[in-house]
Amino acid sequence: MAQFDVTAPRSHQAGVVRLPRQPGRGWLVGGVTIAAALLLWYVLTSLTGIISSYRLPSPPEFLAALRQIAVDGYASGTLLQQTLQSLKIVIEGFLVASLVGIPLGFLMGWSRRVEALLNPVFLLIRPIPPLAWIPLAIVWLGLGDAAKIMVIWFAAFVPSVINTFTGVRQVNPVLIEAARVHGATDWRVAKEVVAPGALPMIFTGLRLSLQASWTTLVAAELVGAFLGLGRVLSLAYRDIYPAMIAVAMVVIAIAGALMTLLLARIERMVIRWH
Amino acid sequence: MALSVDTRPATRWATTPSSGELASLSLAGAAIFFGGWQLIAMSGLVSQYVLPSPLAVLEQIYRLEAEPFAGFLLHQHLLSSLERFLLGFLLAAALGIPLGLIMGRYRLMDEIVTPLFEAYRYVAPLAWVPFAALWFGTGIGGPMMVIFTGAFAPCVVNAYRGAQFVERYLIEAAQTLGASNLRIMREVLLPGALPSIVAGLRVSAGLGWQSLIGAELIVVSSGLGYVMVQGQSNLAPDIVMSAMLVIGVVGLCIDVALRAAERWISRRWGRV
Numbered sequence A: 001m002a003q004f005d006v007t008a009p010r011s012h013q014a015g016v017v018r019l020p021r022q023p024g025r026g027w028l029v030g031g032v033t034i035a036a037a038l039l040l041w042y043v044l045t046s047l048t049g050i051i052s053s054y055r056l057p058s059p060p061e062f063l064a065a066l067r068q069i070a071v072d073g074y075a076s077g078t079l080l081q082q083t084l085q086s087l088k089i090v091i092e093g094f095l096v097a098s099l100v101g102i103p104l105g106f107l108m109g110w111s112r113r114v115e116a117l118l119n120p121v122f123l124l125i126r127p128i129p130p131l132a133w134i135p136l137a138i139v140w141l142g143l144g145d146a147a148k149i150m151v152i153w154f155a156a157f158v159p160s161v162i163n164t165f166t167g168v169r170q171v172n173p174v175l176i177e178a179a180r181v182h183g184a185t186d187w188r189v190a191k192e193v194v195a196p197g198a199l200p201m202i203f204t205g206l207r208l209s210l211q212a213s214w215t216t217l218v219a220a221e222l223v224g225a226f227l228g229l230g231r232v233l234s235l236a237y238r239d240i241y242p243a244m245i246a247v248a249m250v251v252i253a254i255a256g257a258l259m260t261l262l263l264a265r266i267e268r269m270v271i272r273w274h
Numbered sequence B: 001m002a003l004s005v006d007t008r009p010a011t012r013w014a015t016t017p018s019s020g021e022l023a024s025l026s027l028a029g030a031a032i033f034f035g036g037w038q039l040i041a042m043s044g045l046v047s048q049y050v051l052p053s054p055l056a057v058l059e060q061i062y063r064l065e066a067e068p069f070a071g072f073l074l075h076q077h078l079l080s081s082l083e084r085f086l087l088g089f090l091l092a093a094a095l096g097i098p099l100g101l102i103m104g105r106y107r108l109m110d111e112i113v114t115p116l117f118e119a120y121r122y123v124a125p126l127a128w129v130p131f132a133a134l135w136f137g138t139g140i141g142g143p144m145m146v147i148f149t150g151a152f153a154p155c156v157v158n159a160y161r162g163a164q165f166v167e168r169y170l171i172e173a174a175q176t177l178g179a180s181n182l183r184i185m186r187e188v189l190l191p192g193a194l195p196s197i198v199a200g201l202r203v204s205a206g207l208g209w210q211s212l213i214g215a216e217l218i219v220v221s222s223g224l225g226y227v228m229v230q231g232q233s234n235l236a237p238d239i240v241m242s243a244m245l246v247i248g249v250v251g252l253c254i255d256v257a258l259r260a261a262e263r264w265i266s267r268r269w270g271r272v
Helices: A004-009 A025-047 A059-072 A078-109 A112-125 A128-139 A143-169 A173-181 A186-223 A229-238 A242-270 B019-043 B054-066 B072-105 B107-121 B127-135 B141-163 B168-176 B182-220 B223-232 B237-269
Strands: none
Touching: A004 A059, A004 B237, A059 A078, A059 A242, A059 B107, A078 A112, A078 A143, A078 A229, A078 A242, A112 A143, A112 B019, A128 B168, A128 B182, A128 B223, A128 B237, A143 B127, A173 A186, A173 B019, A173 B168, A186 A229, A186 A242, A186 B127, A186 B168, A186 B182, A229 A242, A229 B127, B019 B054, B019 B223, B054 B072, B054 B223, B072 B107, B072 B127, B072 B141, B072 B182, B072 B237, B127 B141, B127 B182, B141 B182, B168 B182, B182 B237, B223 B237
């Protein structure tokens, strides 16, 4: 996912020398590529049977599985119920993590003392991959929603703290001093200078943590759940039902993309000046 | 004037905290965390089947190394995890970096691959687990594919960006001197893109390590992830936590090694 956005070396952002694109050509080539890929899929599976349907489902099988889960349901729920369940948990976990992570990152950026105090614990949590919390969450909280929210919390917490922290530290100190010279209180400096300055980084953190939440939720549901898209995946795997696996993967991709787009739109609304 | 070099946000404490004060605060933070954890675990408020003490976790690591758990000793689990990780990661780098460079060099390739690549990128790496297991089995092939899907994207994207930012005149100069496309790729694009590529490798190592753990949780029957699953089904949080600790430390070592490589390469090859 786009976690590498923040690591692009700054020094390289200077010399883009590329001829201007011909407008529309990219869309045309892209459309042809997608069409060719779909055609290739059809030819390899339905038409010639070179790839058996136990390995890759054919387009008709895919559509049949899609109809089955959308109308009759699969893994004890219809497609809509499964998707809503997954989305609900992701948003809950993401919100709880942001509500804790952003203020904490802000405090750590604001005060070196708070940073020093909290850093050891943070250094311990940070290298542990979010997915590694899944077994512990199951031991502590069982297979229900609470365990998933705990795992998502760990996935989303780290990026939101780090990026908020970095954003606060990157605020130009001259601006802060200038506000102080004019007699601004701590509260006003935080609210009117530091917070707006840190906002772009905070949103970068939110985007990364939303993506991490979604990836992690799918994994957590694969390991054990009663409902949700990951549950559909794991049941389809156990039933050796490749068409349903493919349906679940496509829905996971589309839902993930839509959430990212929605967040980007909110970001543009909030940060008008950028 | 000191103002322009001081990156510290002004706080109500006008003095800069001394490094000694900061170090003792860090020490206090660690002591509060581990001390509190140890006390809660010893007090009997929560059972050891819920929260083992930090010392019990360390002791458990020792025990996992002394007697086999889930079929193997701890270092054998670690080695089998590392083997899968390295194979998947190297495969992702070997395919992703050339693909990214080619996409950065030839616009037609860029336009052809981008829509497919975007579609793949939105699928969570772990969602590939069922197909990976169906296609390549649950031994080494399936987990390798899951690591590959996790690690592939940053390799491509960073090689692509790196290649795009190579100055056009360098490529044209090489062309004028009669260099073949392969030589341009190897001797102009690759060194020019190297700092960006190594940054991408670091990200992809992190994602690959994480995907490996996920894959081992779900389908594999050895490795650190499997130790955690077994600990979970035995209701032994001390085993789960020891495995988490080992996973964290190994991930940290991988990251530190690649960070050192990144610094070394950007000193050696980087241009501003």
